Amino acid sequence: MKHKNTSKKNTRKILNPFEFIKNESDTKIYKYEYTTEHAITEEKNNLEKINEHKLTNSIVWLNIDGSDKNIIKKIATIYNIHDLLIEDILSHGQRPKYDEVNEVIFTLLYMLYYNDDTKEIEIEQISIVLTKSTILTFQENADKDVFKNISTLLKNKAGKIRNRNADYLFYALLDTIVNSYYQVIEKLGIEIENLETTIIENPRQDAFKRINQLRKELILLKRNTVPVRDLIASIMRMENELLEERTKKYLKDVYDQIMQANELAENYREFTMSLQDLYLNTVNLKMNEIMKTLAILTAVMAPATVIGGIFGMNFEKMPIIHNNLGFLITVGLMILIPIFMLWWFFYRGWFKKEY
Amino acid sequence: MKHKNTSKKNTRKILNPFEFIKNESDTKIYKYEYTTEHAITEEKNNLEKINEHKLTNSIVWLNIDGSDKNIIKKIATIYNIHDLLIEDILSHGQRPKYDEVNEVIFTLLYMLYYNDDTKEIEIEQISIVLTKSTILTFQENADKDVFKNISTLLKNKAGKIRNRNADYLFYALLDTIVNSYYQVIEKLGIEIENLETTIIENPRQDAFKRINQLRKELILLKRNTVPVRDLIASIMRMENELLEERTKKYLKDVYDQIMQANELAENYREFTMSLQDLYLNTVNLKMNEIMKTLAILTAVMAPATVIGGIFGMNFEKMPIIHNNLGFLITVGLMILIPIFMLWWFFYRGWFKKEY
Amino acid sequence: MKHKNTSKKNTRKILNPFEFIKNESDTKIYKYEYTTEHAITEEKNNLEKINEHKLTNSIVWLNIDGSDKNIIKKIATIYNIHDLLIEDILSHGQRPKYDEVNEVIFTLLYMLYYNDDTKEIEIEQISIVLTKSTILTFQENADKDVFKNISTLLKNKAGKIRNRNADYLFYALLDTIVNSYYQVIEKLGIEIENLETTIIENPRQDAFKRINQLRKELILLKRNTVPVRDLIASIMRMENELLEERTKKYLKDVYDQIMQANELAENYREFTMSLQDLYLNTVNLKMNEIMKTLAILTAVMAPATVIGGIFGMNFEKMPIIHNNLGFLITVGLMILIPIFMLWWFFYRGWFKKEY
Amino acid sequence: MKHKNTSKKNTRKILNPFEFIKNESDTKIYKYEYTTEHAITEEKNNLEKINEHKLTNSIVWLNIDGSDKNIIKKIATIYNIHDLLIEDILSHGQRPKYDEVNEVIFTLLYMLYYNDDTKEIEIEQISIVLTKSTILTFQENADKDVFKNISTLLKNKAGKIRNRNADYLFYALLDTIVNSYYQVIEKLGIEIENLETTIIENPRQDAFKRINQLRKELILLKRNTVPVRDLIASIMRMENELLEERTKKYLKDVYDQIMQANELAENYREFTMSLQDLYLNTVNLKMNEIMKTLAILTAVMAPATVIGGIFGMNFEKMPIIHNNLGFLITVGLMILIPIFMLWWFFYRGWFKKEY
Amino acid sequence: MKHKNTSKKNTRKILNPFEFIKNESDTKIYKYEYTTEHAITEEKNNLEKINEHKLTNSIVWLNIDGSDKNIIKKIATIYNIHDLLIEDILSHGQRPKYDEVNEVIFTLLYMLYYNDDTKEIEIEQISIVLTKSTILTFQENADKDVFKNISTLLKNKAGKIRNRNADYLFYALLDTIVNSYYQVIEKLGIEIENLETTIIENPRQDAFKRINQLRKELILLKRNTVPVRDLIASIMRMENELLEERTKKYLKDVYDQIMQANELAENYREFTMSLQDLYLNTVNLKMNEIMKTLAILTAVMAPATVIGGIFGMNFEKMPIIHNNLGFLITVGLMILIPIFMLWWFFYRGWFKKEY
Secondary structure (H helix, E strand, C coil), rough: CCCCCHHHHHHHHCCCCEEEECCCCCCCCEEECCCCEEEEEEEEECCCCCCCCCCCCCEEEEECCCCCHHHHHHHHHHHHHHHHHHHHHHHCCCCEEEEEEEEEEEEEEEEEEEEEECCCCEEEEEEEEEECCCEEEECCCCCCCCHHHHHHHHCCCCHHHHHHHHHHHHHHHHHHHHHHHHHHHHHHHHHHHHHHHHHHHHHHHHHHHHHHHHHHHHHHHHHHHHHHHHHHHHHHHHHCCCCCCHHHHHHHHHHHHHHHHHHHHHHHHHHHHHHHHHHHHHHHHHHHHHHHHHHHHHHHHHHHHHHHHHHHHCCCCCCCCCCCCCCHHHHHHHHHHHHHHHHHHHHHCCCCCCC | CCCCCCCCCHEEEEEEECCCCCCCCCEEEEEEEECCEEEEEECCCCCCCCCCCCCCEEEEEEECCCCCCHHHHHHHHHHCCCHHHHHHCCCCCCEEEEEECCCEEEEEEEEEEECCCEEEEEEEEEEECCCCCEEEEEECCCCCEEEEEEEEHHHHCCCCHHCCCCCHHHHHHHHHHHHHHHHHHHHHHHHHHHHHHHHHHHHHHHHHHHHHHHHHHHHHHHHHHHHHHHHHHHHHCCCCCCCCCHHHHHHHHHHHHHHHHHHCCCCCHEEEEEEEEEEHHHHHHHHHHHHHHHHHHHHHHHHHHHHHHHCCCCCCCCCCCCEEEEEEEHHHHHHHHHHHHHHHHHCCCCCCCCC | CCCCCCCCCHHHHHCCCEEEECCCCCCCCEEEEEECCEEEEEEEECCCCCCCCCCCCCEEEEECCCCCCCHHHHHHHCCCCCCHHHHHHCCCCCCCCCEECEEEEEEEEEEEEEEEEEEEEEEEEEEEEEECCCCEEEEEECCCCCCCCCHHHHCCCCCHHHHCCCCHHHHHHHHHHHHHHHHHHHHHHHHHHHHHHHHHHHHHHHHHHHHHHHHHHHHHHHHHHHHHHHHHHHHHCCCCCCCCHHHHHHHHHHHHHHHHHHHHHHHHHHHHHHHHHHHHHHHHHHHHHHHHHHHHHHHHHHHHHHHHHHHHHCCCCCCCCCCCCCCHHHHHHHHHHHHHHHHHHHHHHCCCCCC | CCCCCHHHHHHHHHCCCCCECCCCCCCCEEEEEEECCEEEEEEEECCCCCCCCCCCCEEEEEEEEECCHHHHHHHHHHCCCCCCHHHHHHCCCCEEEEEEEECCEEEEEEEEEEEEEEEEEEEEEEEEEEECCEEEECCCCCCCCCHHHHHHHHHEEEEEHHHCCHHHHHHHHHHHHHHHHHHHHHHHHHHHHHHHHHHHHCCCCCHHHHHHHHHHHHHHHHHHHHHHHHHHHHHHHHHCCCCCHHHHHHHHHHHHHHHHHHHHHHHHHHHHHHHHHHHHHHHHHHHHHHHHHHHHHHHHHHHHHCCCCCHHCCCCCCCCCCCCCCHHHHHHHHHHHHHHHHHHHHHHHCCCCCC | CCCCCHHHHHHHHHHHCCCCCCCCCCCCCEEEEEEECCCCEEECCCCCCCCCCCCHHHHHHHEEECCCCHHHHHHHHCCCCCHHHHHHHHCCCCCCCEECCCCCEEEEEEEEEEEECCCCEEEEEEEEEECCCEEEEEEEECCCCCCHHHHHHHCCCCCHHHHCCCCHHHHHHHHHHHHHHHHHHHHHHHHHHHHHHHHHHCHHHHHHHHHHHHHHHHHHHHHHHHHHHHHHHHHCCCCCCCHHHHHHHHHHHHHHHHHHHHHHHHHHHHHHHHHHHHHHHHHHHHHHHHHHHHHHHHHHHHHHHHHHHHHHHCCCCCCCCCCCCHHHHHHHHHHHHHHHHHHHHHHHHCCCCCC
């Protein structure tokens, strides 16, 4: 028994700030039994004869979708799962972990979903128990069935799953979960790329805040993928007869994919940072544009002020002061000089927008 | 059968935002048959006797250039290719993938072109099916033949391809595809380097936008190269009698090259970021230059305003107010002081351009 | 005997600028003796019969909690520990190290705590001496018992520790220590993430200073984890019959975890840097906002000044000067023009806050 | 035959923007023949008996310095070199490549020189053909002999080259070439470091442009070193009886060195980027200094303007207006207030230069 | 014989811009002879009987401290060291190198010291010659004995050195040298961290320059550690009977430590860059603070100027112009408005310092 995460409550908020999916539906039990030749799918309402094999030399996959404590505990009793593992399955917010106990390989990790409506990442805890001829999967939330594609593949006789042992199904399950990380990152990526367009065309404060939030989500996401990466590396190192050598090769692909996901998340994280820079710079340029206009306004008024000051002086003898057109000429000059200055600034290209 | 990419439609836009080349021409079929001694090249109009070997112990390469569904399905029937693979070949926008099914190695990946006219990256899906003595390649677009150089090499008796098995041709095909990534990156690189000159000499907004676009293209390009990198790594790990050990060594070279391409893309991505900084900084300096000029204008007027204010005061006793030259002297001063200030600023080097 | 760290005093301040926990309580001695079947826990007040095994083939773990020199020296004599090791145990501020002396594996490293009250990292020196059937641990500080969770696991008969040799306990101790690094980094991470919110909503100087401090703490923390990483790598390379091969596999997990901790620390370090940028940029934007307001104020006054200057001129013939409403019209204009300008600026969106 | 770089003309400009050294001198042929005991050096004017060994079991190194097509083709005929290799030797601007053809190892790569006068990188194409007992080297340019140091070592009986096979000489040649990259990077590095001093002390625009150019040269240089790195890795993987195992170990040193060169180039590239930042920041600070001075000028004038305005008002009853000293007192105030303000600014340290 | 560094004079300045320690004292010769049981230490004044073993099967370590050419040449003759090695030992400024010549392992590398007084890095060239039962070390400078701690360990009978062959001593020497890099980096690190405090509290130009210098020193330091890293890797790869397998394991620790040193140097280099940013940003904020104050000054004067302008107009009919208190009221307004504005600015928090 590995002795990590003793303070479960504390770590939960740290690791999984994402919304945990609420569990409102009943716990469902799906039983898949298959050999190379046959495949039986059942939705069980009760636990009767649940561990009975109808086919000879078949592999059974029991997918428990929901977190009804009683059902989980009963199943644990039937399959003789160690109490500490049950505790893990029923827990929340643990770091991804694996364990070998009593000829069983146990894995706890997280499925990620991107909720298109709330634009938030949702998380679901998945526990997998691998024994010689049985795989148990515990999905925290009964509303979503993350392994639907695998059950489809199971029905396909030509698929590899049917031709291999339980460990290949184990690989397929891990692959599906890791795939979900990739998909979430890509969803975040699309949003980030859209935000870029927004920022270039019309920098708004809420875009800036959203970027900030996305960057934080990417950091948190990386904090979830990195332990899974090492978990898979550990499983590959494991010398357990439950895992065939050729299955480990497939696990290497899963490892590669999680590395890709990690790399992609890192790329996007850097991208958000450069987007923030872009935002701040664009806002800065816009601000400078305003300051430039104001400075031009102030500057073109200065000569007129000086001219006004000149003829406002109280000298006894001043030219054109007694001329009837003097005032008009002077005021005309006070208007023409700013206009000339503006033309000159325009000619120099000072009014061109630079961002 | 690997069970990835179930939601093909969604991922397409993500992975391949580049324009897919439209398929307007007819599907062409090229058949290359070769042994060490002989090589036969045919352009077939129909599928008759397509799988017939004219030479003993020869290797046949069937290059299907175009995406006519009927032809592809017929060929699949002739060569006994699994339905799921056909589905992959006819699909769009999948992530690069490989598979081993029924003693066949299947690979799906993308050829990239840089369109010099539109300055856009174009993408073409390539599927390769490797069997013991036959290689099938499916090119989505009939207008471009990406494997022209390989067919040239095939005619050359001294070339390695003629002396090796089908797996060496497989390697040569992968090498050509990976090479295309390198070439596209280099093309992007040239444009980026040209943009740098533009920005230093004459920072314009469209250059800035083009950089942004290029950076995004580089990120997307990396998202295409990274999975291919891992795909090749997986093929190298594969223990399949179709692949000889010595061919795997050549695949290592392909792997190295894609790593180089990746590294280069990363370098250019960083470069675009520093170019953006450069642009913003140059624009900023230019803006500051304008602000400086305006501030100088405003500042040199201030003393004249003060002097005007002095002699505009209504004191009873004021010096030189009754002097005939008083006005001229004062106005002269109001003109000379700004001139002196400008000279002094010039002397201090304030008019030197700094960017 | 490895010959590092000869200048102990100098390096101490460098490596451990964190507060060393003061030792105020008495040194306590806990003796755990266990076989697969039985486990005995004793708190010893004296050293009598301390090295006596009550069970056959049992493993004894002696946890000395405190740094009473006399007790430590006596124990060293009883267990025949080399003088140089005793010197290490009683020293302060050494770099983490390991050594193989006289069929003993010695390890010195640091436990880290995050003090939630003072928001400071506290450090405690831990020395571990592994022999064939005995493990001695020396904790510098009697107030904290860092290995409480392990003693709990020891009482659990199903736990792996009870079924394995002393080297597994050794692994469990290292794992606990490395775990503490992870927890401290996570605590720092939470604070950093909270600071980000503070900075975006209300950038204050003390937040800026706190970030600076946290970044420094992260650098120092990395300086502590990197040597531990290499220390564990060295132990894994060690060919010592005290360490079983299967235990080394577990050490690989510890190695992975410290790498994760390191990566996380690096991520947070980069994050603090981007936070500093964010702070400075936000402050800059705020400052620019002020400058903009002031520039607007100055600019809207300029036309009024010019108009005042116009009618302050001393021309003989000036329009509306003799008009009774002239003054009111002019002053009205002097008030309306700024108001119009302000409206126009508002209309252009110049008063919108951009940060 | 590897089938890369079909579009040689296009890639040339991309890969080698450096000046290719013009070939103005005649092609020279140097023949070195050596055994452990003896070494013969000849400069040949014609190709007569060029492939004749004068010593038993000797190794011959033929260094062809220049690119006279006729001579190269004749030598190719004498040594039975494949036509495709001859094409490579005579080509320009190819990516570094290696090939195994007809029991020959062929390598094409580039020697780099830093021209101290023009401050430009010059490039020379080198082709190496390794056979059992003969090495042929083709240097594009007759003016420079890059392998002078090796010919010196050949004359030294104690040197390793004399005691080993042709593959050791092959290693020595590669080592010399890779060494040239290191030296060029170091030369660039010195210039970069000198530019830093220039920028800190006197930021000038041409320094900025030179940095930009150097950074670009470093990127291009990396684009040349990375393929050579992988080329050497490929040679190390090669299983060819021409290469002894112990020579591969030396190649590992060459690999290490090119990695170092790469790392150094990367460091300098980053350094140039931080230098650009430094330049822009320094220029910015200088500009701010000017703006500060102008703002001070404008600000100290404002109170005087106000005072002038006060006494320019046309109230009937105004104080000190009839006082004889009124004007002097007021003007004195208008002069003293700015002086006081300047003193206060000075006292506050506003005139201190900050860069 | 490796053929690197032919242009020794040129590379010297590049690699070692640090002050070479002047050699003013006489060359000293220390002879240590030891077996597991006995250890003899002698300071020799002449070379008589220098190669005589007093103990049977003993290992002799000859530490030549100083660079007296005659003594070194005599020793070389006595121990039959190759001329080329002697040349290396007497040279300056070479890149770190190793060589195997005539059953001897030769290593040349550098010891680094941080001079606390001059705050400069000092460098000393160390050459090590390892033969079967003798180690020769040549220290360039007689003033410093870098291997003092090892001679201390030699006297300690329990130390590992006494129980092992000469290669273990060789390892211990390398370890001491690599340790010196670590210590120098830590010293630089402390200074950098102190500079950070200086910059935050009182940004001064000399701190900025010092940071720049430290960053350059770190780059140069890395340029010294990276070749040593690869040198040690090469030694580990070496198959030489002088090196036992178990000693290579210790060399792995040295390798790890130099990697740590490298990482630390890189961290500090990045830190100096962020410090420069910090400096420039702080200076910028300070400058902005000044600009803000000046802009406030200018802005608060503007309304007063306008009011002055209003009542300076020459309209015939103007209100309160004939009122006795008119002037006082108006001037009061001209004073109160700026005061009100200042209060409002204060209330808005514009006077708060933000850095």
